[in-house]
Amino acid sequence: MKNILLSFLFILGCVNNNKEINIVIDAPPSTLEPHSVREIPVLTILSNIYETLLGFDNNMKMTNLLAEYWEKKDSITWEFTLRKNVYFHNGKELTPEDVIYSLKRPFTIPNSEIKIYQDVIDTIYKENDRKVIIKTKKPYPLILFDISMVFIIPENYNPSKEPPCGTGPYRFEKMDEKELLLSFFNKYWGEKPDILRARFVFLRDKEKKLNLLKEGKADIVSYISFSSVDEFANYGNIITTTGLGARYLEFNLKKYPFNLKEFRYALNIGIDREKLCKEAYRGFATPANQYFPPGVFGFDISLPAIKYNPEEAKKIISRIKNIPEIVFDYSYARALIAELIAEDLKKIGLKIRKNPLQSSEFWNKIEKKESYFYIIARIPTNYDGISIISNSFYTFIPEKGKGMQNNINYSNKIVDSIIDEISKIEDEEIVEEKLHYIQNLLLEDIPKIPVVWEKDIFVTSRRIIWTPRLDKLLILKEIKLKRL
The missing domain is CATH 3.90.76.10 (Dipeptide-binding Protein; Domain 1)
Structure with missing residues (x-):
C-alpha cells in the first residue's frame, strides 16, 4: 500500500510539473505599475495578472x-x-x-x-x-x-507600493533580477487554463538561451534574432507573428538638422528597405510605406512604395550646411538592423556614430527624450488606426493624455484638429477618408520615417501549442500543452 501511495505521489508531482512552463525574455519589465505605460514587455506580464x-x-x-x-x-x-x-x-x-x-x-x-x-x-x-x-x-x-487599455484594480489599492493584485487568471508570486513567477489563481472566474505556473526568465545571451532549450528548461524563447533562426530550429518549433509591428526611425524635431524637412526626406529615400528586409530580417519583414500597418483600420492600399534613391539623397545632403556627426541610438537586440541603416546613411554623406545600448538604457533614454536619433518599434494594441495617429502625432499634452508616444516634439495644428474631429464621427467611411488625409499630410511632413513592418520570431518546445497574437502579447491562458 505504501509503495502504491508513493507511486501516486510521484505521478502527481510529474503532472503538476508538466503544467509549469519557462518563458525566456530578454529583460525584466521596466515597471509593474498598471496605469503607466503601454510597452509590450510590461503588458505581457500585466495582462496575465490584471x-x-x-x-x-x-x-x-x-x-x-x-x-x-x-x-x-x-x-x-x-x-x-x-x-x-x-x-x-x-x-x-x-x-x-x-x-x-x-x-x-x-x-x-x-x-x-x-x-x-x-x-x-x-x-x-x-x-x-x-x-x-x-x-x-x-x-x-x-x-x-x-x-480597453485600463486594468481594473481594487478600490484604493496602490500598486506602486503593493504587489500586483488583479482579477486575471494568474497571481503574482515574486520577481527578482533573474526571474518573475506567476501561478494560477484558483478563484478565477473563467476557464481553468492548461498552464498552472509560469516562470519568466530574464536572459539576453543567445548561447544561454540555446542551452536552456537544449536541456528542456525553456518552453518559449521570445524575440529570436533573425540570424539565429536556423540554430534554434534544431531544438524547437519556430513560430512568428503576422507582421503588424512597425519599425521607425525617430528623431528630435527641435534639433538641427532633423528640424529640416528636406533633411528628413533625404533620410527617407536614402534607406534601402528591400536590402534591409533580405539581409537583416531574412524575409521576416516587408518594406513600410506609411504609418498604418496592413490590417489596421486606416491602411491605404493605394500608396506607392518609398523609392530608394541614394543619389538624390546625397545631393540633398550636400546642400545642407554644417551637419554634425549624428549619434544613432539603438538596442543591442536590433544591432544588425541598425548597422545596415547606418551604412546606408554613410553612403549619402552623413557621419554616423553608432551607439548600441542595453534595452533598459535605451528605453530610459527614449522616455526622458534624451535621444536625438534612434530606431524603435511601435506595435498597435488594437485594429484602430485612430489611436496610432493620436498617440504618435498629436501635440504632446500630458495633462490631457494627448500624444503620449509623441517623443519627437512634433506639432501640427491641422493634424490635431482633424484627430479631434474624427473622435466625434461614427461613420467609418468618413473616418477612413480623414485618416487617409492625415496620413498624406504626415508623409509629406515626414515627422518620423517608417522603415519596415516586421515579424517577431519565437521558438517553442515540442510540447507547446500556441499562436502568437497580432498585438504580440504573450497571454498564458491561450497556451495549450500537448498530451505527451
Missing part, C-alpha cells in the same frame, strides 16, 4: 472581459454590466467602486499613456451593484477602445 472591462482576442476582435455585456444608451452614455463572482487575488469581490477607481486613477499619474480619454469624460458613476455608467462630454465612439 483584466479590463473589454479586451481583444488573439485576432484583435473586441471581447467582453470583466464587463459581461455593455450597451450604448444614447450618444454620450455607456452602460457596463459587471460579471458576477469575480474576485481579486486578495480575495475581494469585484464591485462598481473598483471599476470607477481604476478608470479615474490614470488621471492622477503624470505622463500616463493610458489617460487619453481624460478630456472627454464627464462622469463615471455606479448605477447599481453590477452596473457602471460612463458619460462623455460629447459623442465619443472611441471610448470602448480607450477603456
Whole structure:
C-alpha cells in the first residue's frame, strides 16, 4: 500500500510539473505599475495578472472581459454590466467602486499613456451593484477602445507600493533580477487554463538561451534574432507573428538638422528597405510605406512604395550646411538592423556614430527624450488606426493624455484638429477618408520615417501549442500543452 501511495505521489508531482512552463525574455519589465505605460514587455506580464472591462482576442476582435455585456444608451452614455463572482487575488469581490477607481486613477499619474480619454469624460458613476455608467462630454465612439487599455484594480489599492493584485487568471508570486513567477489563481472566474505556473526568465545571451532549450528548461524563447533562426530550429518549433509591428526611425524635431524637412526626406529615400528586409530580417519583414500597418483600420492600399534613391539623397545632403556627426541610438537586440541603416546613411554623406545600448538604457533614454536619433518599434494594441495617429502625432499634452508616444516634439495644428474631429464621427467611411488625409499630410511632413513592418520570431518546445497574437502579447491562458 505504501509503495502504491508513493507511486501516486510521484505521478502527481510529474503532472503538476508538466503544467509549469519557462518563458525566456530578454529583460525584466521596466515597471509593474498598471496605469503607466503601454510597452509590450510590461503588458505581457500585466495582462496575465490584471483584466479590463473589454479586451481583444488573439485576432484583435473586441471581447467582453470583466464587463459581461455593455450597451450604448444614447450618444454620450455607456452602460457596463459587471460579471458576477469575480474576485481579486486578495480575495475581494469585484464591485462598481473598483471599476470607477481604476478608470479615474490614470488621471492622477503624470505622463500616463493610458489617460487619453481624460478630456472627454464627464462622469463615471455606479448605477447599481453590477452596473457602471460612463458619460462623455460629447459623442465619443472611441471610448470602448480607450477603456480597453485600463486594468481594473481594487478600490484604493496602490500598486506602486503593493504587489500586483488583479482579477486575471494568474497571481503574482515574486520577481527578482533573474526571474518573475506567476501561478494560477484558483478563484478565477473563467476557464481553468492548461498552464498552472509560469516562470519568466530574464536572459539576453543567445548561447544561454540555446542551452536552456537544449536541456528542456525553456518552453518559449521570445524575440529570436533573425540570424539565429536556423540554430534554434534544431531544438524547437519556430513560430512568428503576422507582421503588424512597425519599425521607425525617430528623431528630435527641435534639433538641427532633423528640424529640416528636406533633411528628413533625404533620410527617407536614402534607406534601402528591400536590402534591409533580405539581409537583416531574412524575409521576416516587408518594406513600410506609411504609418498604418496592413490590417489596421486606416491602411491605404493605394500608396506607392518609398523609392530608394541614394543619389538624390546625397545631393540633398550636400546642400545642407554644417551637419554634425549624428549619434544613432539603438538596442543591442536590433544591432544588425541598425548597422545596415547606418551604412546606408554613410553612403549619402552623413557621419554616423553608432551607439548600441542595453534595452533598459535605451528605453530610459527614449522616455526622458534624451535621444536625438534612434530606431524603435511601435506595435498597435488594437485594429484602430485612430489611436496610432493620436498617440504618435498629436501635440504632446500630458495633462490631457494627448500624444503620449509623441517623443519627437512634433506639432501640427491641422493634424490635431482633424484627430479631434474624427473622435466625434461614427461613420467609418468618413473616418477612413480623414485618416487617409492625415496620413498624406504626415508623409509629406515626414515627422518620423517608417522603415519596415516586421515579424517577431519565437521558438517553442515540442510540447507547446500556441499562436502568437497580432498585438504580440504573450497571454498564458491561450497556451495549450500537448498530451505527451
